[in-house]
Amino acid sequence: MALPNRPVATSSETEAALFDLVDVYDRAYETAAAELSLSPAQACVLGRLDERRGMGALAEELGCDASNITQIVARLEALGLVTREPNPRDRRARLVARTPRGDEVNHRFATAFTFARTAVGRLSPDEQDQLTALLRKALG
Template sequence: MTGTTPPAAPTSVELMDQLAQAAAAYYRSFATVAAARGLTLMQGKMLSLLRRPVPMRTLAELLACDASNVTGIVDRLEGHGLVRREADPADRRIKRVTLTEEGERTVREIRAELLTTLGGLDDLGDRDRRTLQRVLGRLFPAGTD
């Protein structure tokens, strides 16, 4: 007993459970924020991918789902007037999904409200920020499956 280790460092299993809890809470917040605008989680997720026009195929890859699934989600977003399909002049097979002005506004609102919900973020110090970024980046490298 050294007397200097008040809380033991959490085990990998405990961290895994905490990650599960965090992921669930994150998506619950996201779904709530999206629902406040009449959108589902997936619709909100797709919207937030559209910082620039994106081909349907690319969306399917980003969301790790079937292309036919994207068709339906874009249909519904288009029905809400948040998104537009525009032809790619260079390759007429491709349809690029683009935000309408209302879509851009909605994305900004969703992101702003989500940031508010994750209020704790602003309270983090530089050291914690760096650690969080580094650890998450290592645990979930881009393109994890």
């Protein structure tokens, strides 16, 4: 289990609530991935392949080095969850796509990661709107 990204000093109640939220969220994500024998990074990449796309597009969207994606995709491929096909338009590039098994695992992950759904579900529609507005304002 990854260590929390959370300072111990909580200068306000609101900050403390944010810390708790992030902590619980991250752990829930990790747990859901682990139930499917995936790392968080693998679950993340798998979830971005609703349409086939190039390695570079993944790296850019996820804000990491291309070689990082190469390795994660290689492991997903070894697990049979993803294929790496040549791009007919550009023979340098590869198109990554989920296999049927990848689709199924991704769907099971989305089902297993209930945290956000559950948390939002504890609020009334009005409260949900309030929370959304407050978070958007806080995010600037």
